[in-house]
Amino acid sequence: MQEVLKIENLKKHYKPRGRVASRSSYIKALDGVNLLVPEGEIHSIVGETGSGKSTLGRIVAGLVEPTEGRVTVNGIDMFNSSRDKVRDLRKKVQIIFQDPYGSLNPRFTVKKIIEEPLKLNHVEFDRERITDILRKVGLTPPEDYMNRYPHELSGGQRQRVSIARSFVVNPSFVVADEPVSMLDASMRVSFLDLIAEIQRERGISMILISHDISIAYYLSRKINVLYLGRIVEYGNADDVVNDAMHPYTKALVQSVPKLGKIEEKEVEIKGNIQTSSSSISGCKFRDRCMFAMEKCATEDPGLKEVKKDHYVACHLY
Amino acid sequence: MNDDFSFWKEFKSNRKGVAGLIIVGFFAMMALLAPLISPYDPNATNPSLFLAPSSSVHIFGTNTLGQDLFSRDVYGAQISLIVGIAAGAVAVAIGLVAGLVSGYMGGLIDEIIMRVVDFFIVIPAIVFMIIVAALLGPSLINIIMVIGLLSWAPTARIIRSMVLSIREWPFVESAKANNAGNTYIMFRHIFPNVTSVLYGNAMLAISAAIFTQAALVFLGVGNVTSISWGEIIRQAYTTGALSSGDMLYVLPPGIFIFVLIFGFILMGYALEEIMNPRLRTIKG
Numbered sequence: 331m332q333e334v335l336k337i338e339n340l341k342k343h344y345k346p347r348g349r350v351a352s353r354s355s356y357i358k359a360l361d362g363v364n365l366l367v368p369e370g371e372i373h374s375i376v377g378e379t380g381s382g383k384s385t386l387g388r389i390v391a392g393l394v395e396p397t398e399g400r401v402t403v404n405g406i407d408m409f410n411s412s413r414d415k416v417r418d419l420r421k422k423v424q425i426i427f428q429d430p431y432g433s434l435n436p437r438f439t440v441k442k443i444i445e446e447p448l449k450l451n452h453v454e455f456d457r458e459r460i461t462d463i464l465r466k467v468g469l470t471p472p473e474d475y476m477n478r479y480p481h482e483l484s485g486g487q488r489q490r491v492s493i494a495r496s497f498v499v500n501p502s503f504v505v506a507d508e509p510v511s512m513l514d515a516s517m518r519v520s521f522l523d524l525i526a527e528i529q530r531e532r533g534i535s536m537i538l539i540s541h542d543i544s545i546a547y548y549l550s551r552k553i554n555v556l557y558l559g560r561i562v563e564y565g566n567a568d569d570v571v572n573d574a575m576h577p578y579t580k581a582l583v584q585s586v587p588k589l590g591k592i593e594e595k596e597v598e599i600k601g602n603i604q605t606s607s608s609s610i611s612g613c614k615f616r617d618r619c620m621f622a623m624e625k626c627a628t629e630d631p632g633l634k635e636v637k638k639d640h641y642v643a644c645h646l647y
Numbered sequence: 648m649n650d651d652f653s654f655w656k657e658f659k660s661n662r663k664g665v666a667g668l669i670i671v672g673f674f675a676m677m678a679l680l681a682p683l684i685s686p687y688d689p690n691a692t693n694p695s696l697f698l699a700p701s702s703s704v705h706i707f708g709t710n711t712l713g714q715d716l717f718s719r720d721v722y723g724a725q726i727s728l729i730v731g732i733a734a735g736a737v738a739v740a741i742g743l744v745a746g747l748v749s750g751y752m753g754g755l756i757d758e759i760i761m762r763v764v765d766f767f768i769v770i771p772a773i774v775f776m777i778i779v780a781a782l783l784g785p786s787l788i789n790i791i792m793v794i795g796l797l798s799w800a801p802t803a804r805i806i807r808s809m810v811l812s813i814r815e816w817p818f819v820e821s822a823k824a825n826n827a828g829n830t831y832i833m834f835r836h837i838f839p840n841v842t843s844v845l846y847g848n849a850m851l852a853i854s855a856a857i858f859t860q861a862a863l864v865f866l867g868v869g870n871v872t873s874i875s876w877g878e879i880i881r882q883a884y885t886t887g888a889l890s891s892g893d894m895l896y897v898l899p900p901g902i903f904i905f906v907l908i909f910g911f912i913l914m915g916y917a918l919e920e921i922m923n924p925r926l927r928t929i930k931g
Contacts, residue, residue: 392824393824421825427817432817432818433817434818437840446822446825447825450822
């Protein structure tokens with residue numbers, strides 16, 4: 331199968347604000363990430379706040395330039411191609427934002443919001459195209475919504491508009507950055523189903539960014555667990571969740587609230603995520619890891635294929 | 648259009664706004680209907696009426712040329728409103744563009760614009776205006792331009808601070824991800840979201856311009872041959888009417904200036920309250 335998105339050794343380092351910084355004190359939001367998303371698949375990026383997952387999404391959408399590495403979509407380099415090619419690529423890569431309140435301009439009507447990507451990308455369109463996509467995302471009858479302003483819509487309806495805006499240009503790749511985290515829990519599954527339905531019908535490839543591994547598990551084929559800018563575990567969604575190997579992944583799986591009997595926690599993680607500068611040697615997770623060994627402080631665990639198609643970066647394996 | 652309707656409803660229930668609107672409306676009528684209201688030609692002289700005191704025919708008396716002061720006070724509203732509104736518009740337009748560009752582009756451009764703003768805020772504007780107006784000559788257009796060009800800085804600063812927060816909203820990113828250019832984002836996305844502050848600010852700019860125009864004319868800068876409130880007070884001062892205590896010569900134009908400015912300021916505050924939900928009073 332052909333890959334649509336290919337990310338190679340992606341790095342994004344931020345200079346700490348207001349300081350004369352040496353290279354080593356740069357904050358490493360992303361520190362050598364590789365990713366392959368084949369046509370028509372959804373892959374997830376899972377990690378907590380500060381793991382670099384949103385930076386990854388913003389780079390793929392062309393909003394942030396990486397410090398190092400290559401991002402190609404359909405074989406075209408996102409950051410080192412001609413202007414026209416990059417413009418065309420941006421049309422094909424769309425992003426769904428987390429915040430249904432901030433992602434819609436309060437002064438635009440629904441119609442204007444959805445038309446915007448078409449107009450900006452010089453796509454010819456008729457009224458039908460707008461009503462079709464509104465119907466698709468469940469805003470029916472479309473005529474009732476076209477002339478409304480965002481403040482006249484509920485949070486869920488706004489997010490539907492946001493999804494419609496992302497899909498109206500027929501993208502070949504979509505970055506969904508926490509698409510349901512700000513919605514009521516009762517609506518999440520139906521939204522994920524909606525996104526998956528449009529994705530399947532149109533054969534769109536996607537990356538889903540989430541802090542909630544259960545959402546990733548529900549929607550995606552493969553899961554990448556990101557910690558401080560590094561992928562620490564990668565594999566089929568089933569394997570990563572049911573056979574989690576990295577202590578961090580185990581903790582993420584355990585953090586999903588379960589109904590019914592309460593199980594004893596197998597893994598405990600301490601403290602909060604640190605900012606990642608290269609002052610941390612060896613494994614970046616070791617400060618919080620209950621299994622940390624001497625080796626973890628000195629040697630950087632690389633991503634190894636521990637089982638078939640299941641990669642882990644941990645000295646335990 | 649729904650928006651406009653509810654705006655008008657809000658405005659009607661805002662006491663400051665209604666008071667301001669009545670005041671400004673009163674003076675606007677006075678300016679428009681001046682030929683009908685004033686009993687005499689404001690420029691007609693009558694040598695026999697040298698500083699005539701108040702009487703039933705000349706309620707505010709006359710000046711040294713025997714011109715009817717009441718008529719001149721009525722006509723004076725025209726210049727104040729024209730200069731105030733036009734200079735206010737110039738100031739707000741420049742301040743808007745400067746604030747948008749400065750806040751959105753950031754970096755060196757922001758730095759340069761903000762240093763220019765600092766310059767205009769720090770220098771004593773009236774002194775600068777006297778010099779510029781004296782150099783350019785006293786036509787009405789020149790006075791408008793001088794006041795407008797020298798009073799955009801506060802608007803620019805307020806707009807910039809709003810732009811700094813609006814440009815970080817995801818809808819701006821969404822447009823960027825769809826190849827939107829800077830000009831498009833500034834004027835289509837950010838501009839509609841700063842208009843709320845702009846209206847209130849425009850009212851304050853107008854009131855400042857009215858005062859500045861009167862002050863400039865009083866100091867002898869600007870067109871001293873046209874009828875304006877500042878000019879009437881200047882004449883009162885130069886002919887000694889002020890020191891001889893002819894209050895009906897000085898007080899009416901002074902009070903008009905004060906009340907008109909107050910009217911615009913009231914409207915400005917009302918618009919700010921309506922547009923900025925955080926200032927809205929809670930209604931039962």
